[in-house]
Amino acid sequence: MTIQGQSNTSTKIQSMHESSKGSLVFVGTGLQLAGQISVLSRSYIENADRVFSIVPDAFAEEWLISLNPNHTSLQSYYAQADEVKNRRHTYKQMVEAMLVAVRKGEQVVCALYGHPGVFACVSHLAIAQARTEGFDSYMEPGISAEACLWADLGIDPGQCGHQSFEATQFLLYQHRPDPSTHLLLWQIALAGDHTLTQFSTTSDRLQVLVDLLSQWYPLDHEVVIYEAANLPLQQPRIERLALKALPQARLTVISTLLIPPSQALKLNEIVLAKLGISALELG
Ligand SMILES: C[S@@+](CC[C@H](N)C(=O)[O-])C[C@H]1O[C@@H](n2cnc3c(N)ncnc32)[C@H](O)[C@@H]1O
Known part of the structure; x- marks a missing residue:
């Protein structure tokens, strides 16, 4: 049996490799180690020339390395020990590290925990920059917090x-x-x-x-x-x-x-009247 996801996966990954130009794809690993990633996202990681990541712990990094040994953690760009560093600067450095690889013609995948584009600005910044420079760049969804x-x-x-x-x-x-x-x-x-x-x-x-x-x-x-x-x-x-x-x-x-809510939902009487609906009909 061929499931739709599998055929889409091979087409997308094939097109990633047909291009001699670099590309940048963001995937989400979900929150829980190894089990919450989509088939498509996992394939991107396995087939990438280079994988960057921000994942919760060393276990998750080891798992990524088992999928693709050409792995670089982006965690080192965060402030270390007593260093005071604005995270905007950190994000710029992360984007640049990935773009350096893309400009060399590599098919780059960045794995972020959760959903890569939910309360996560690095992916949005990097995709915008990669597209400005003429590279293919996009995001696959993931399971968020x-x-x-x-x-x-x-x-x-x-x-x-x-x-x-x-x-x-x-x-x-x-x-x-x-x-x-x-x-x-x-x-x-x-x-x-x-x-x-x-x-x-x-x-x-x-x-x-x-x-x-x-x-x-x-x-x-x-x-x-x-x-x-x-x-x-x-x-x-x-x-x-x-x-x-x-x-x-x-x-x-x-x-x-x-x-959680502290009040019950309130009916909008004006809209109900316009639609000709009686509050009694809504139980
Ligand atoms: C920079 S955001 C990243 C969110 C991530 N992209 C996602 O899709 O879940 C970091 C925030 O996500 C939430 N978060 C991250 N890990 C979580 C977890 N294990 N459980 C609950 N919330 C979490 C917290 O609010 C945390 O401060």
């Missing part, structure tokens, strides 16, 4: 909708959460750091976030700190706490904050 969260918490975000924000952007800009939907705050452990040099936040900054959120959510409202498992034998971290306890919570660079 958010996809794992809905599965582990047994929530269908379609039931009442959801919103997602980067935590610092949520603090610094006038976003308006809808408390009848689920709210996800990514990079909660960095909330309030506008310098892009820190990998942690402070309880004072988290208190500012709690004060802001208290406009829409009661302080006793239950929120969830979520960390998907990166290894097959690990359990996800699902820690439930009151919103007001957030400043004292243990947060890590892989924590995502889920704020």
Whole structure:
């Protein structure tokens, strides 16, 4: 039996190799070691001239090396030890490292954990640069932290909708959460750091976030700190706490904050009237 994915895979990978020009493809490895990658993305890695990566740990790097030994981790571009380095600079260096290989005519694949284009700017920057220079460059989707969260918490975000924000952007800009939907705050452990040099936040900054959120959510409202498992034998971290306890919570660079709805969905009476629908028909 030939599944559609397999024939698409071989066509795309073949065209990658038919070109004498370099190319750059981003793939997502999912969150959990080896098991959450698509057939197509894995084939890209196996067939690449060179693989770059940002993955959660040494196990994931070893697994990538087993698929393709021509592997370079991009982790070394992040600030090391006590070094103070703006992550914008880090991302520029990562893009340049990949483009150097593409310009040599190599078929380059970059494997990023999760979905390569979700809350991940390196892929978007690199694809734009590669295309500006005339190279083929695109992205294959992956399983994001958010996809794992809905599965582990047994929530269908379609039931009442959801919103997602980067935590610092949520603090610094006038976003308006809808408390009848689920709210996800990514990079909660960095909330309030506008310098892009820190990998942690402070309880004072988290208190500012709690004060802001208290406009829409009661302080006793239950929120969830979520960390998907990166290894097959690990359990996800699902820690439930009151919103007001957030400043004292243990947060890590892989924590995502889920704020479930605090209010029921409200019918839009004006639209119902325009559509001639009675509220009773909606049960
Ligand atoms: C730079 S973003 C990368 C997201 C990634 N591209 C994805 O698709 O999941 C980093 C943020 O993703 C979330 N994240 C990463 N790993 C996670 C995990 N194991 N569990 C829950 N959230 C995670 C956290 O909010 C973290 O601060």
